[in-house]
Each structure stands twice: as C-alpha cells, then as structure tokens.
Amino acid sequence: MSEAQALLEAERITKRFAGISALEEVTVEVHRGELVGLIGPNGAGKTTLFDCLSGKLRPDEGDVRFDGRSLVGLPVHRRARLGLARTFQRIELFSGMNVRDQLLVAERARHGGGSFLRDAVGLSRPTADEIERCDRMLDLLGLTPDADRPIESLSLGRGRLVELGRALMTEPKLLFLDEPSSGLDRRETHDMGTVLQAVQERSHTAILLVEHDVPMVQRLATRLYVLDAGHLIASGPTREVLDDPAVRAAYLGVGV
Amino acid sequence: MTTAPILELVDVSAGYGAFRALFGVSFAVPAGTAVAIVGPNGAGKTTVARVCSGLVQPTSGRVLVDGDDVTGAATHQVARRGVAHAPEGRSVFATLSVEENLTLSFRQAFGRTGTGDGLARAYELFPRLGERRRQLAGSLSGGEQRMLTLARVLVLEPRLLVADELSLGLAPIVTEDVYRTLGRVRAAGTALLIVEQHLDHALAIADEVVVLDRGEVGFVGPAHELGDRAASFLSAHEETV
Amino acid sequence: MIEILELAVRGVPTGCVFALLAVGLVLTYKTSGVFNLAFGAQAYVSAVVFYEVRKEHEWPLLPAALLAIVVIGPLLGLLLDRVLFRHLRTSGSVAKLVTSLGLLVAIPELVRLAFGSESKKNPPPLWYVERTDQWLWPEGSRFVLDAGQVTTILATLVVVAGLGVLFRSTALGLRMRAVVESPRMVELNGINAERVSMVSWMLSSFLAGLSGVLLAPLFASLSPFDFFTLLVAALAATAFGRLSSIPLTLLGGILLGVLQAILAGKLPTDSILANGLRPALPFVVLFALLLFWPGLRSARDAADPLAGVDPPPPPAAASIRTRFLTVGTRAFAVTVSAIGLLLGWFVLDSFWLGLVTSGVILGVIMLSITVITGMGGMISLCQATFAAIGAFTTARVVDSLGMSVIVAIFVGAVVAAAVGGLLALPVLRLEGVYLALATLAFALMFQSVMVPLDWVSGGTTPLRVPRPVIGPVDLAENRAFFVLAAALLALAGALVYVVKRGTTGRFLDALRGSEYAAASVGISATRAKVIAFSLSAGIAGLGGGLLACFYGAANYDQSFNFFYGLVWVVLVVTAGARSVQAAVISGLGFFLIPEFLQRLFEIPGRYVADHPDLPAAVEAVLRTIKPEYSLGVAFILFGFGALTYAKHPEGIIEVQTRAALRKVMGALDRTDRSQPTPATDDARPPDEDPAAPATDDDARRPAPVRTGGAGVP
Numbered sequence A: 001m002s003e004a005q006a007l008l009e010a011e012r013i014t015k016r017f018a019g020i021s022a023l024e025e026v027t028v029e030v031h032r033g034e035l036v037g038l039i040g041p042n043g044a045g046k047t048t049l050f051d052c053l054s055g056k057l058r059p060d061e062g063d064v065r066f067d068g069r070s071l072v073g074l075p076v077h078r079r080a081r082l083g084l085a086r087t088f089q090r091i092e093l094f095s096g097m098n099v100r101d102q103l104l105v106a107e108r109a110r111h112g113g114g115s116f117l118r119d120a121v122g123l124s125r126p127t128a129d130e131i132e133r134c135d136r137m138l139d140l141l142g143l144t145p146d147a148d149r150p151i152e153s154l155s156l157g158r159g160r161l162v163e164l165g166r167a168l169m170t171e172p173k174l175l176f177l178d179e180p181s182s183g184l185d186r187r188e189t190h191d192m193g194t195v196l197q198a199v200q201e202r203s204h205t206a207i208l209l210v211e212h213d214v215p216m217v218q219r220l221a222t223r224l225y226v227l228d229a230g231h232l233i234a235s236g237p238t239r240e241v242l243d244d245p246a247v248r249a250a251y252l253g254v255g256v
Numbered sequence B: 001m002t003t004a005p006i007l008e009l010v011d012v013s014a015g016y017g018a019f020r021a022l023f024g025v026s027f028a029v030p031a032g033t034a035v036a037i038v039g040p041n042g043a044g045k046t047t048v049a050r051v052c053s054g055l056v057q058p059t060s061g062r063v064l065v066d067g068d069d070v071t072g073a074a075t076h077q078v079a080r081r082g083v084a085h086a087p088e089g090r091s092v093f094a095t096l097s098v099e100e101n102l103t104l105s106f107r108q109a110f111g112r113t114g115t116g117d118g119l120a121r122a123y124e125l126f127p128r129l130g131e132r133r134r135q136l137a138g139s140l141s142g143g144e145q146r147m148l149t150l151a152r153v154l155v156l157e158p159r160l161l162v163a164d165e166l167s168l169g170l171a172p173i174v175t176e177d178v179y180r181t182l183g184r185v186r187a188a189g190t191a192l193l194i195v196e197q198h199l200d201h202a203l204a205i206a207d208e209v210v211v212l213d214r215g216e217v218g219f220v221g222p223a224h225e226l227g228d229r230a231a232s233f234l235s236a237h238e239e240t241v
Numbered sequence C: 001m002i003e004i005l006e007l008a009v010r011g012v013p014t015g016c017v018f019a020l021l022a023v024g025l026v027l028t029y030k031t032s033g034v035f036n037l038a039f040g041a042q043a044y045v046s047a048v049v050f051y052e053v054r055k056e057h058e059w060p061l062l063p064a065a066l067l068a069i070v071v072i073g074p075l076l077g078l079l080l081d082r083v084l085f086r087h088l089r090t091s092g093s094v095a096k097l098v099t100s101l102g103l104l105v106a107i108p109e110l111v112r113l114a115f116g117s118e119s120k121k122n123p124p125p126l127w128y129v130e131r132t133d134q135w136l137w138p139e140g141s142r143f144v145l146d147a148g149q150v151t152t153i154l155a156t157l158v159v160v161a162g163l164g165v166l167f168r169s170t171a172l173g174l175r176m177r178a179v180v181e182s183p184r185m186v187e188l189n190g191i192n193a194e195r196v197s198m199v200s201w202m203l204s205s206f207l208a209g210l211s212g213v214l215l216a217p218l219f220a221s222l223s224p225f226d227f228f229t230l231l232v233a234a235l236a237a238t239a240f241g242r243l244s245s246i247p248l249t250l251l252g253g254i255l256l257g258v259l260q261a262i263l264a265g266k267l268p269t270d271s272i273l274a275n276g277l278r279p280a281l282p283f284v285v286l287f288a289l290l291l292f293w294p295g296l297r298s299a300r301d302a303a304d305p306l307a308g309v310d311p312p313p314p315p316a317a318a319s320i321r322t323r324f325l326t327v328g329t330r331a332f333a334v335t336v337s338a339i340g341l342l343l344g345w346f347v348l349d350s351f352w353l354g355l356v357t358s359g360v361i362l363g364v365i366m367l368s369i370t371v372i373t374g375m376g377g378m379i380s381l382c383q384a385t386f387a388a389i390g391a392f393t394t395a396r397v398v399d400s401l402g403m404s405v406i407v408a409i410f411v412g413a414v415v416a417a418a419v420g421g422l423l424a425l426p427v428l429r430l431e432g433v434y435l436a437l438a439t440l441a442f443a444l445m446f447q448s449v450m451v452p453l454d455w456v457s458g459g460t461t462p463l464r465v466p467r468p469v470i471g472p473v474d475l476a477e478n479r480a481f482f483v484l485a486a487a488l489l490a491l492a493g494a495l496v497y498v499v500k501r502g503t504t505g506r507f508l509d510a511l512r513g514s515e516y517a518a519a520s521v522g523i524s525a526t527r528a529k530v531i532a533f534s535l536s537a538g539i540a541g542l543g544g545g546l547l548a549c550f551y552g553a554a555n556y557d558q559s560f561n562f563f564y565g566l567v568w569v570v571l572v573v574t575a576g577a578r579s580v581q582a583a584v585i586s587g588l589g590f591f592l593i594p595e596f597l598q599r600l601f602e603i604p605g606r607y608v609a610d611h612p613d614l615p616a617a618v619e620a621v622l623r624t625i626k627p628e629y630s631l632g633v634a635f636i637l638f639g640f641g642a643l644t645y646a647k648h649p650e651g652i653i654e655v656q657t658r659a660a661l662r663k664v665m666g667a668l669d670r671t672d673r674s675q676p677t678p679a680t681d682d683a684r685p686p687d688e689d690p691a692a693p694a695t696d697d698d699a700r701r702p703a704p705v706r707t708g709g710a711g712v713p
Helices: A046-054 A076-082 A099-110 A116-120 A128-140 A156-169 A186-203 A214-220 A238-243 A245-252 B045-053 B075-080 B098-125 B127-131 B142-156 B172-187 B199-205 B223-229 B231-238 C002-032 C039-056 C061-083 C093-115 C147-169 C171-181 C183-188 C193-218 C224-240 C246-266 C272-292 C323-346 C350-375 C383-401 C405-427 C432-450 C478-501 C503-513 C515-520 C525-551 C556-560 C562-575 C580-610 C616-623 C627-643 C652-671
Strands: A008-017 A020-030 A035-039 A061-066 A084-086 A174-178 A206-210 A223-228 A231-237 B007-016 B019-029 B034-038 B060-065 B083-086 B160-164 B191-195 B208-213 B216-222 C134-136 C144-146
Touching: A008 A046, A020 A035, A020 A046, A020 A061, A020 A206, A020 A231, A035 A046, A035 A214, A046 A061, A046 A076, A046 A084, A046 A174, A046 A206, A076 A084, A076 A099, A076 C515, A084 A156, A099 A128, A099 A156, A099 C503, A116 C478, A116 C503, A128 A156, A128 A186, A156 A174, A156 A186, A156 C515, A186 A206, A186 A214, A214 A238, A223 A238, A223 A245, A231 A238, A231 A245, A238 A245, A245 B172, B007 B045, B019 B045, B019 B060, B019 B191, B019 B208, B019 B216, B034 B045, B034 B199, B045 B075, B045 B083, B045 B160, B045 B191, B075 B083, B075 C183, B083 B142, B098 B127, B098 B142, B098 C171, B127 B142, B142 B160, B142 B172, B160 B172, B172 B191, B172 B199, B191 B199, B208 B223, B216 B223, C002 C039, C002 C147, C002 C171, C002 C193, C002 C224, C002 C246, C039 C061, C039 C093, C039 C193, C039 C224, C061 C193, C093 C224, C093 C432, C093 C562, C093 C627, C144 C147, C147 C171, C147 C193, C147 C246, C171 C183, C171 C193, C183 C193, C193 C224, C224 C246, C224 C272, C224 C432, C246 C272, C272 C405, C272 C432, C323 C350, C323 C478, C350 C383, C350 C478, C350 C503, C350 C525, C350 C562, C350 C580, C383 C405, C383 C432, C383 C525, C383 C556, C383 C562, C405 C432, C405 C525, C432 C562, C478 C503, C478 C525, C478 C580, C503 C515, C503 C525, C515 C525, C525 C556, C556 C562, C562 C580, C562 C627, C562 C652, C580 C616, C580 C627, C580 C652
Parallel strands: A035 A206, A035 A223, A084 A174, A174 A206, B034 B191, B034 B208, B083 B160, B160 B191
Antiparallel strands: A008 A020, A008 A061, A223 A231, B007 B019, B007 B060, B208 B216, C134 C144
C-alpha cells in the first residue's frame, strides 16, 4: 500500500446518548482496496460507529474525512454519492420490489436521481445499459435465478446478498458491512465470504467489516480494530490482534 | 416413560398465510431434557419454536403440554403452563426501560413481592443490564437486547425454555456465558428446546437432536447418534472452519 | 401586572378543558397506539346520552351521569375494541389513524340516526348549582370561577392524578404500555393481551364520556363538530406532552388556556391579525410544537419485533397478472371510460350530469391523495386546503388580471404546488401521525386565519369564477364542461401513472421500504418527498380550480372545508391509495352514493303512500326510513369503509381486482392446460405446492410468486 492519504480517516469520533458515552475518541483509517475488520463485544459501539461514518448520526466530536474531503455535516445520501455504501445488521431491503428493481433503483440513484420532467413525459424507464450492469451484478452474486422474485420471498442469506448487490451498484469506494453473516448458517456464511473475496478482487472496493464470526474475519481481514465499551482497545494485523491477551479477555473468551 | 413429556408435537403442519413452513413435524421434549433443533436456514426451525409457544397456530396436528392438548390455546395460556419462549432477534419492548421490561414479566410470574428478587437475579446474570436499567431497551445495542430477552426467561426458571437462536449477534465471550447459564438452568430442572445454527453449541448441551430440513423432520435421536445418520446433511455445514 | 394575572386565572378553566381532552388522547395513544381523532366523537356520544336522559326523560342527575359516563362510555370503548381495534392491534399507526378518521366521520351520523337530528340546545350541566352562582377566590378579589369551572378543574386534576398513579406504580399501567408495542410479546409473558387492551379502551372511552358530559355546557347546543374542533385545539397540549407525559400534557393544556385568555384580553379587538389569530392560536401552537419541540420531531413508532408472525401481504394484482391480462385490463378500463363519457354526453339529465361532473372533478383532487399517500406513504389532512388555494387563486387571477379561465386554473395549480412544496420543507422531518397532525394544523390555520381575509376568499361573498370559452366551444354548457373535466382527469391520471412508474415513483417506493437504506444508496428523501408534496398539492389545486369554475364560485365552506379533506382521505384510502382508478371511483362515489341512497330511501315512503291498507306495524317500520337519512348513511358507509383498511391496506378496489384476476386466471388455467401459463401458485391449494423454495427465511415467507421460470431453483 502506498503511503498516500488513507481513503477514510475518522479522527477522534465521540458520540454520547443522553450522557452515556457510546464512542470515545475512536480513530479509524481505511486505505484504498483493503479489507479491515472491526470486532468487539455487544454494545461496544460498532453499529454506532457505522452510523456516524455513514451520516445517520452526527458525532458530538471528531472529524471524518473521505477521499480527501471532510464529510462533516453531509447527510447520508450525499455521502453515498461520494462513494460510501453500507449494508445493515438487520436487513433493510425495499419491501414490495423484486430483486432486480432493488438494484435498478440503486443504479439510478448513483447519479443523483432522476428528473421529474423525464418522469412526467414517460422517459424514465431503465436503459439497456442500466439493465445490463444490473444483470452483471446479479450474475456476480449468483442471484440471477432470483432476479424476478419479490424480496419478501427470499431467504435471509439471499436477502443479504441482494443488500450487498444493491450497495455495490453504487460503485462505492468504501463499503461498510454490518455483520453480513448474522443469521446465516455455516454454508451461507462460507458462501458470503467467498462472494466478498470475489467482489474485492474484481472492484478493489475497500471494505470495513463488522463481524462476530471469527473464522470469517480471520479469512478475510488483513487488519483489525477492536472496540470495547466505546474505546478502541487494539488495532493491527489480524493475527496479532486476535492473539492479544486483552482482546481475548474482552471479546473472544478463553475457549476460542 | 410413564409421565407425559412436557411438550409434544404430533404431526404438526403450519405456515404463514398461503405459505407452508412445516409438514407433519413430530417430536417430544421429556421433562428435564434438552432437545436441539438444527437445520439450515429456512428449514422451519423458528416456526417450530413459535408453534410451541402458541404464537403460530398449526394448520393441522396437535401440540401437547404435559399431555394436555393446547392446540389453538392463546399464547398467554401456554406461557402460564410454564413454557417460556425467547424469540429470535431483538425481542424486547423498545419503548420500555430495561427494568420495566423485566418487571412486566416478573410481576406476572412472581407477583409483587417476588419482582425485586427477580430483578436482582437478572442483574447478577448480566451486570451490563444492571448498569443500564433505566435506559430504554430500544437504545441498547443488538447484543444487549439479546441479553435482556435472555435475562427474562432465564430468571423465570420455566418448566420448558424455548430458546431461538440464542447466540445470534452475541460476541463469542457472551455466547459461552449464555450456554454456561443454560447448563445451570437445566441442572435446576428446566427442560430446554434450543433452536441453533451452531451445531457444536447445540450438540454440547443437547440430549436429543431434531434435524429439520425443508419443513420436515429429517432425523430425531440422541445427540451422539447424529454422526453417521446425518453426516451427509451436516458435512456441508461443517466444512467452513 | 395584576391585569395579566387576572386574565391568566381566567384562562385556567379553559386550559383544564383542553387538558382533559388532551390527557384522554394521550392515554388512548399510550395504551392502544391509536391517535384517536374520534375521541371527540366518543365524548359527543356520552354528551348526547346525558342530554337525552336528563332533558327529555328528566332523570335525576346521578343516574343520568352514571349512565352517560360510567356505563355508555366504557361500553362504547368495549364495542370499539371488540369489533375494531382488536383486529388493528398489530397494524401500523397510520392504519390506526385512518380507522379513527373513519369513526370520526361515522359516529356523529350514527348518533343522529339514533337520537334524531333536531338541535340539542342548552346542554345540562353536571352539577346542581346554577351557573350564576359564582365562586369568589380569593375573598373579595375579581378572580371569579363558577361551579362548572370548578368541577372541570377538579375533574381534570383527579383524572391526571389517577392516571399518574396508574402508569407510575401499577402493573396494569406497565402492561398497557407494553401491549401497544407488541401484544404478542406481552402474551409470551403469560399476560392476556386482549384483556389488557380491552381495559385500556374502556378506560379511555370512560374519559371521553366524562369530558363530553363536562364540556357540553360550554356550547349553546350540542354539535359533533364543536367537539371535534375543541379536540383539535387540545392537540397542542398533547404535542406539548410529547404524546406520552401526562403531567406535561396537563401543563400544556393549562398554558394554552392561559395564553389564549391573555391574547384575548390584550390584543386589540379590531385588528385583522387579532381576529384571525385568536381562534387560530391552538393550531399555530400545535404546528410550532410539532416542528420545534424536541423529542417529538424524532419520535417514531417502535416496530413489533414479532411482526414476522403475521402472514405477509399478498402480491399486488398488477404483479401477478399475465401480460395478456394486463392488456385486457387496460382495454377494459378504456372501454368503461369511453362508455362513461358517452353516457355523460347522451343519456344523463342535467341533474345527474352535474353530479357526475362534480365526481369527475373530485376524482382529480382524489388523485392528489394517491400521490401523497399511495406513492409517498404519507397521510396529509390538508388536501382540501390545497384545493381551496387552487380555487382562490383561479378566482383572483381571472378577476384581477383578466386571464383566460383555463390558464388561470393551471396558475392555481402551480400556486398550490408552490405552497405544498414550501409546507413540505419543514413538515417532512416528521413521521407518520405527526406529519398528519402538522398538515391538519396547517389546514386549520388556513381556515381560521386566511379564509376570513377579504383578499383571499372575498370575505362573506364567495369569489365568482366564470366558465371558460375555448375557441368556438363555450363551456358554460354543462355537457361541454363535463368533457373538459374528464379530459383534465385523464391528464392528471396519466401524469400520476407515469410518475408512479418513473424514477420518482421508484425512489418513493424505496423510501417507504426503508428510508435509511434508500439514503445509503444515494436517494435524497427530502427531494423525493418535496416533489411528491408539490405534485400532490398541484393536482389538488387543479381540481379545486376546476370545481370552483364548475360551481361558478370558490365557496370555501361548501366545497373545501377542512373536514371534507378528512373524508376524502378516508374514501381514497378505503378504495385503494395506490391505484388511479380507485381515486376516480372514490371521487364519483362521494357525490353519487348519497344520491343513490336517497332514491333508495324514497321507495318505502312511496310504497306506504301507494298502499293505504298496509298493517300499522309494517307502515311504522317503513316510515322510519326517510330520504333525509341518505347523506348520514352515506357518511356512515364511508367511515365504516375505512375500517376495512386494517384488513386490506391496499384498498377494496385492489382486493376486488385481485379476486377477479384469480378467477379469470384460474379459468384460463383450466381451459388451457397444455399451454405453459405463468400462473400464480398461491391461488392453488397450498398442498399442491410442497416444493416451495426451502431456502426461504423462517420469519417472512409469503407465497412464492411467479414460478414461471425465474422462481424455480
């Protein structure tokens, strides 16, 4: 990795809810194309950190810089258009749409959204180019057989893939994944890991991964951050961090 | 066996609207034993748990508690027979505080006088909840909400505990804690029906295993016999680590 | 200073009136999740019962009060819970709001049917002492309270204290709050959720009855409308209490009363501002609180964690039908419209043509609800206001600029769209019920501040709007105007249709699915919703201008009263908020159904007149059916229609379409087995399809759709 500026620099992020500190001066960096893991016990503030970075929550203190510019004050959709995408711990798909439409909506939104005038004269059907890009994504994720199914009829595992696909349609530079294996069985977890590796190889998207499945983190992440009670307690290469006694005590427990 | 099992499902089919999730599922949970339900996602495990507590009514078949037919009974009637269900996911009252969540349950089970004791035991089990007792449950993290659900059912010491995806979203260290507590609860006489993704967790505690596949029972038997019979089915899930 | 204090004290009793209603509303909301706009209607029921037994049957005070408050109140609550809200327990707060709107429309008409429509003057008080007997406090001062005010203050304080105890330190209070969030989880705790919410409803309905009987003497005669207006005024106090805190609600109510009294005493009585502001104060306060009161703005519904237990909604008819049937359905729609046009032109007499034209124009306004509610997922209660803005603008532009009428109608639409967009900017941060309340507050502010102004509405004489002349066609002729209205309806319908299918519609779909997720792919919620609001307001304005033009005048009270806005929402949502044809049908229904009913109700009377030898009993029964009931019965039907919303949120029309499609597709399937038809699986008996994709998630498993190729693994 070149010594160029990091893609994402979150500096000393602090967030409190009703006086209770959820994040305390957390500093995180993600470089272009790398996959970084973020682990920590329940309530450590992982999802809160994601929400601060993606713009849902406004941190009380701290600065977030992305691709050379400050993100402070930008709403979620503006950050998304700059190249920040995310998936959700508790899956958030657009109800009442089929799989392909989920991706087509994201594809359209990537450019900042359609014009009302085009709608009014009936000129906003998906273009051949959009459909093709969308079909390629479905293919990459192995979702082609499900393309026309309503998302309500998908299994959780397929649903998580659709969410991933939807995020990738925006051609993100950085992707936040919030527990992508949660609720998946082992085979699905394994498949998810394989897909993530493929995605990374293909598009060089940087990924920040929150995950409880330690084997999956080990397999995918080159570096790790460990959060505990809102504090960053360790960071570094995956293996080293996992062997750190403090991390073992706070998170992994003796048996692992 | 001379006494009726705590819970028995006889040829139960169930589903949601037009969708069928279970087809003729039968198994029993004898008193004091632990039964694990395993199977891939979408096999119908959660539906089985819901049928047991009366949240989902079977379209055919019967549900027996202590030998009495409770098919069609309201959920609260099943609960009063000592069946506690910890549903999957974030099953807490988000707009009530942690303490109110617990009080709601303990007032019903232990009466006015027992509530305080129950709260104390819950906070002993999960000190983290004690720290946040005044906080709204909705403001807890996913894992903490899980703890709250668990604290409720573990303190109740029900006759049968139906636990759906206990470890989902819990850090490894907490998962181990939870299973240790389950062991204690079981030693105190509670029968367990555990729905699990993680086979090794399930097998470590279960006497019997029910393997569900596509809404049908693929295997029922002692946990240690699972090996050969279902090897082909499970191998796909074992290979990841 | 003393003067201010005196005014303030004078405001306390009124404040307690606000507080009593507001506390009742908060209680209902906290324990049932229903923002019960029909609370005033419930209060009205008890007030009328009290009036009847006390004045007509001269019961003594105590039994009369017991019957009206302790028996009728809770009984009504029990009834509402049993037949209605029990089935709504797991629905969203918007569905519940719509249901309460339906009740609001239906209950007063039911009361009128039961107790007669003659006016009930001088409602009796709930105390023995006459009002003239005044209480002086402190001794010798000018602070004066009469017995009625003292009773109200005491009752309010007792109610607040009682509810405080209930929620703070009883198991029942805790259970009531828990049931709102998830009745199923309450059941898992071994608690009978149905009984808990039954008790909640009885309690809140008892409070409604108490307020009704207490407040009735404030009015010269009993009218459901006064009760509703008073309730809406009290909403500011509920907002002050953030819909949850009962002490804060009490404080809010009293502050509101005090503020009103001070304003009334201090503002010069002759200024326009004062005349408009005084009645509008509660609505202005409500609007401001909704926008700026911390804690309200971000309030959301807590979702039921066990919602996955419900069967999923069935797929929309449009998504299950085959290509052939889609073409068929459209051809059918075109044919029906053409027949309608021909009927209008050649067959209808001028009376029916007038009704149908009104219905067609209202159909345009109804389309605005399709946009805001069906596409945007927001409940707006100020669509009548946007229509009025369109109408007033049309009238003013024609009058002062001499512009062509048809152009003026479009100018009206543009102005309405602009107002809609401006209103949207602050209001859009609100969710669900709060958004609906803010629009209601806006409608009432408009009604009490803007409408009385001369330069807006023309004051007491409605502004005239002439009929346009387009080239050689003079639209003063009703049949020509009917065609113009139909053409504009078609235009608006087509616009709504393409926008729904276009990017804006898809973005709105995504936002309704998950706002955060939509933002995370780059969709701007603000932008999409402002467009929806503007488009909706513009269409309503277009309809308003057209209606004014058809009637020859922009008459606010007759055409655009905010209450109509509520009825329209109920109608459209009942018929189906997402479909264009449902909007058109509900527009026609609003005018035609009362008329049909009237014709129907005239039959028994005529029969009696023609058959003088009927048995007396039969004649008596037939005589009870009077044509003048028709409007009331129509409103009852409209109101009860909304109650089906819980079961069929997609609307009656959609349900019927789907059922019809199933039948047709089933028939096609049977006659043509050899052809591979992509028919649906869920239409067949479930056991014929055991090979449903087993990878489905446990929690949400709807019927697999379209297995014709794509769905089969």
